[in-house]
Amino acid sequence: MHQRQIIREAVHAAMFNKTSVGENVSKNRLSPYRTGELPAINIVNGSDDVEPESIDTSPRELSHDYVLAIHVRVAVADESDNALDALAEEIEPLMHADPFFGEGVCGGKGSMLVGTTFNLSPEGELDIGLMILRYGFEYQTQAPEAPTGMDDFNTAHSTINIANEVHEDEDAEDDIEVQS
Numbered sequence: 001m002h003q004r005q006i007i008r009e010a011v012h013a014a015m016f017n018k019t020s021v022g023e024n025v026s027k028n029r030l031s032p033y034r035t036g037e038l039p040a041i042n043i044v045n046g047s048d049d050v051e052p053e054s055i056d057t058s059p060r061e062l063s064h065d066y067v068l069a070i071h072v073r074v075a076v077a078d079e080s081d082n083a084l085d086a087l088a089e090e091i092e093p094l095m096h097a098d099p100f101f102g103e104g105v106c107g108g109k110g111s112m113l114v115g116t117t118f119n120l121s122p123e124g125e126l127d128i129g130l131m132i133l134r135y136g137f138e139y140q141t142q143a144p145e146a147p148t149g150m151d152d153f154n155t156a157h158s159t160i161n162i163a164n165e166v167h168e169d170e171d172a173e174d175d176i177e178v179q180s
Contacts, residue, residue: 003106003139004048004066010101011043011068011135019090032124033073039087042071046134060143066106067114070095070133076120080129084118088131095135108138154178 008027015025024040033040046067054063070091074083092113099110114136120129156176 003141004045006105007068007137008043010105014094015041018094019087033126034124035126039074044069044071062141062143064139064141066137066139068135068137072131074129076127076129084129084131091133106137106139111135111137
């Protein structure tokens with residue numbers, strides 16, 4: 001299981017049935033919400049950047065800065081901003097209760113709220129209020145190993161036309177053999 005999936009699963013478990021949206025917490029939901037399905041929480045990938053300095057390590061251990069987006073939707077009403085803020089007051093303590101989400105989920109400094117955006121927009125048959133809470137996670141991975149089943153490179157034959165002529169008898173040839 002990829003580290004991003006492990007993080008998404010941990011955040012989903014932290015939210016599921018622990019806020020006023022109850023079981024209405026999904027991961028990567030694409031279909032629009034319908035009447036009666038709001039309020040809702042949807043957990044989605046944001047971005048996953050690799051620290052450039054980590055590329056030069058040996059053995060190569062990549063340091064990731066992963067952003068997970070928690071989309072919170074409510075039906076638009078006169079007080080939809082207040083409804084979104086009330087849900088933020090439920091979600092943020094859950095996210096901060098254990099910023100590491102148990103052992104092996106995320107390293108570094110754990111998760112941290114890195115920003116929040118708001119929007120009002122039509123979505124399917126509903127006008128919705130949307131709040132996106134962005135949480136940053138740090139984690140490390142080893143660079144992937146080369147695929148197995150590839151033949152080892154043992155021999156090569158090289159031909160070079162020295163004088164840049166067409167005459168084949170002037171070519172320099174060499175056989176190269178790699179010793180194991």
